[in-house]
Amino acid sequence: MKILVYLKQVPHQDARLDVSGDGTWIKEENIKFEINSYDSYALEEALKIKDQDATSEVIVVSAGPERVVQALRQALGMGADRAIHVRDDSVDATDALGLAKTLANVAKAEKPDVIFMGFMSDDGNFAAIAPMVAELFGVPHATAVIALTRNGDTFIAERELEGGNLEVVELKAPCLIAVQTGINQVRYASLKGIMQAKKKPVDPKSAGDLGVAGQLAAKVAIEKIYVPAKSATAEILQGSADEIAEKLVAKIKELGLL
Amino acid sequence: MGNILVITELQRGKIREASYELLSFAKKIAAAKGHSVCSVVLGKDVAAEAEAFAKRSGGPVYTVANPVLENYNVDAYCTAIQAAVDKAKPELILVSHTPSGWDFAPRIAARLDAGFVSDCFNIDATGDLVFVRRVFGGKMDARVAVKSTPVVATFQPGATEACQDSAAGSVEALDVAIDAGALRTKFVEVKAPQAKGVDLTKAEIIVSGGRALGGADKFKEVIEPLAEALGGVVGASRPVVDAGWLPHERQVGSTGQVVSPKLYIAAGISGAIQHVVGMKGAQFIVAINKDPDAPIFEVASLGVVGDLFEIVPALTKAIKAAKG
Numbered sequence: 112m113k114i115l116v117y118l119k120q121v122p123h124q125d126a127r128l129d130v131s132g133d134g135t136w137i138k139e140e141n142i143k144f145e146i147n148s149y150d151s152y153a154l155e156e157a158l159k160i161k162d163q164d165a166t167s168e169v170i171v172v173s174a175g176p177e178r179v180v181q182a183l184r185q186a187l188g189m190g191a192d193r194a195i196h197v198r199d200d201s202v203d204a205t206d207a208l209g210l211a212k213t214l215a216n217v218a219k220a221e222k223p224d225v226i227f228m229g230f231m232s233d234d235g236n237f238a239a240i241a242p243m244v245a246e247l248f249g250v251p252h253a254t255a256v257i258a259l260t261r262n263g264d265t266f267i268a269e270r271e272l273e274g275g276n277l278e279v280v281e282l283k284a285p286c287l288i289a290v291q292t293g294i295n296q297v298r299y300a301s302l303k304g305i306m307q308a309k310k311k312p313v314d315p316k317s318a319g320d321l322g323v324a325g326q327l328a329a330k331v332a333i334e335k336i337y338v339p340a341k342s343a344t345a346e347i348l349q350g351s352a353d354e355i356a357e358k359l360v361a362k363i364k365e366l367g368l369l
Numbered sequence: 370m371g372n373i374l375v376i377t378e379l380q381r382g383k384i385r386e387a388s389y390e391l392l393s394f395a396k397k398i399a400a401a402k403g404h405s406v407c408s409v410v411l412g413k414d415v416a417a418e419a420e421a422f423a424k425r426s427g428g429p430v431y432t433v434a435n436p437v438l439e440n441y442n443v444d445a446y447c448t449a450i451q452a453a454v455d456k457a458k459p460e461l462i463l464v465s466h467t468p469s470g471w472d473f474a475p476r477i478a479a480r481l482d483a484g485f486v487s488d489c490f491n492i493d494a495t496g497d498l499v500f501v502r503r504v505f506g507g508k509m510d511a512r513v514a515v516k517s518t519p520v521v522a523t524f525q526p527g528a529t530e531a532c533q534d535s536a537a538g539s540v541e542a543l544d545v546a547i548d549a550g551a552l553r554t555k556f557v558e559v560k561a562p563q564a565k566g567v568d569l570t571k572a573e574i575i576v577s578g579g580r581a582l583g584g585a586d587k588f589k590e591v592i593e594p595l596a597e598a599l600g601g602v603v604g605a606s607r608p609v610v611d612a613g614w615l616p617h618e619r620q621v622g623s624t625g626q627v628v629s630p631k632l633y634i635a636a637g638i639s640g641a642i643q644h645v646v647g648m649k650g651a652q653f654i655v656a657i658n659k660d661p662d663a664p665i666f667e668v669a670s671l672g673v674v675g676d677l678f679e680i681v682p683a684l685t686k687a688i689k690a691a692k693g
């Protein structure tokens with residue numbers, strides 16, 4: 112199987128976030144980045160297929176500035192075969208539709224049998240790109256997939272619904288699967304993998320190469336991001352750990368629970 | 370001027386509360402921008418619910434009735450919604466951010482070459498229409514402005530009051546052919562959750578830990594002793610379960626259990642909306658988090674800004690001492 116995995120590099124989940132000078136995104140200087148949590152699970156699903164069928168090819172694709180090469184190298188270290196780096200300022204500044212058009216054109220050029228993506232990004236939280244890419248590439252999709260089995264080119268996907276219910280759907284390749292976190296246990300890159308990754312190709316592509324130059328004007332624009340004023344806030348206990356513990360004990364007694 | 374199309378959602382044959390909330394947002398935008406509101410109801414049997422919706426929405430309510438729409442199916446839904454879009458030619462399409470909504474809404478946006486914004490909880494219609502939504506898992510909010518229409522927007526269920534207006538609307542059935550054989554994603558079944566070993570919904574005291582714990586061993590060392598001292602049970606946020614530190618039966622939230630204990634202690638949990646919907650019904654909430662801006666403090670009754678690895682053991686010790 113030919114498998115495409117889209118992955119985004121996002122600020123590390125423990126990074127301290129500060130709003131950028133123009134107020135529309137965060138300051139990228141001096142923070143660590145990592146592979147979007149959902150996308151590590153997407154890559155693992157792809158690598159599981161490759162484990163069963165060594166003739167499979169896993170291609171990882173990421174759009175973003177120079178720093179995303181780090182994420183692509185990590186994915187190659189975990190076992191992906193080659194990488195495509197979409198590097199263009201106009202792609203980085205567009206909205207979900209513009210990004211989806213760009214990424215769908217990678218799929219049109221590569222013609223994969225299956226695409227794995229994350230359900231959502233840890234930073235933008237749009238949960239937009241997967242169904243959009245599926246539509247533009249012309250294949251069926253399933254989102255929030257928490258279990259997946261494959262029989263030849265048929266996939267049985269369990270979609271997570273509210274309250275613990277699962278919706279079981281069947282799709283045939285070519286198709287796109289957007290995974291939920293927890294669908295598998297993600298492997299680590301081995302030392303050997305990391306060494307081998309250095310020789311694997313990372314192919315750069317511009318908006319022009321992908322035929323989307325001039326088509327990326329945002330239809331919806333992020334005007335501003337900010338730390339919201341809290342609608343309500345808890346009374347914050349002060350003091351040393353032991354003093355705080357005493358105050359909590361008093362409260363728990365008052366509630367009649369001690 | 371333009372039209373706003375509200376896509377309603379049936380759940381067990383009834384229009385969800387979230388659809389009436391969409392209607393509230395639609396009417397607010399319509400009033401500010403001089404738009405008209407129309408809606409669509411899709412499902413197997415839709416007539417009665419469409420009538421009920423029309424009595425609150427006013428405007429035309431389109432219906433698409435077809436047996437293949439009984440269960441959610443992305444291809445069938447997109448075909449049905451496309452028919453309503455052809456009819457209404459909307460500038461704005463509003464959808465609830467639910468497991469079906471988030472599945473088809475971006476797909477429809479791509480089909481219509483429309484802008485897309487998701488999981489909004491508010492709007493600002495005073496200038497360019499702006500949608501307000503959370504980013505970075507709730508650590509920040511973003512204002513997203515419409516630059517060119519059409520735009521598809523999804524809204525968080527519970528973000529506003531359901532529309533209670535009474536109005537005179539009309540229902541119009543659309544004749545849409547859906548070829549069941551051509552559906553590429555096939556519905557197989559809905560599986561109900563399996564019986565749990567522990568039932569968090571019955572617990573009086575829950576001590577939950579989040580991603581900050583860092584490992585299963587830390588749950589044993591830090592969270593379990595507190596739960597034990599209090600005679601409560603251990604709960605967790607989703608990343609804890611994803612990482613395999615605790616089984617899924619311990620997960621609190623929209624895709625775990627919805628709990629309402631007398632006391633809920635959240636240690637090292639940021640307070641993402643999907644966690645909060647599972648525990649905000651607790652009578653008393655204590656949050657322990659080192660980040661004073663963490664959204665969990667918004668729902669907590671008492672907060673401690675500090676390191677859980679210091680606070681929790683101190684609390685465990687104090688409770689043991691108090692019990693004598």
Ligand SMILES: Cc1cc2nc3c(=O)[nH]c(=O)nc-3n(C[C@H](O)[C@H](O)[C@H](O)COP(=O)(O)OP(=O)(O)OC[C@H]3O[C@@H](n4cnc5c(N)ncnc54)[C@H](O)[C@@H]3O)c2cc1C
Pocket residue numbers: 117118119120136147149150153172173174175203204205206207208210227228229230231232234235236237238239240241329331332333513
């Ligand atoms: C400087 C800057 C300016 C921006 N301006 C705007 C704007 O004006 N309007 C606007 O709406 N948004 C804007 N964005 C946000 C941006 O376009 C979003 O990335 C986009 O809307 C997709 O949302 P998401 O990242 O939340 O992805 P989601 O849809 O949540 O991601 C789902 C999946 O898509 C894949 N994916 C997502 N991004 C990538 C990527 N870069 N490479 C490979 N795979 C990917 C991953 O598999 C991911 O798990 C801006 C972002 C930046 C950094």
Ligand SMILES: Cc1cc2nc3c(=O)[nH]c(=O)nc-3n(C[C@H](O)[C@H](O)[C@H](O)COP(=O)(O)OP(=O)(O)OC[C@H]3O[C@@H](n4cnc5c(N)ncnc54)[C@H](O)[C@@H]3O)c2cc1C
Pocket residue numbers: 124231255506578579580581605606607608609620621622623624625626636637638639640641642643644647657658659660663675676677678
């Ligand atoms: C469709 C969907 C369904 C979901 N369902 C659920 C669900 O059912 N339940 C659920 O919980 N989540 C759910 N999520 C995930 C949710 O969005 C969040 O990602 C998750 O709740 C975050 O878990 P967390 O708070 O443990 O981790 P984080 O958000 O990473 O927060 C960790 C917190 O710990 C604090 N911290 C770090 N170190 C310390 C320390 N030493 N002492 C004190 N504090 C510290 C940090 O300041 C931070 O606030 C769902 C998401 C989606 C998209």
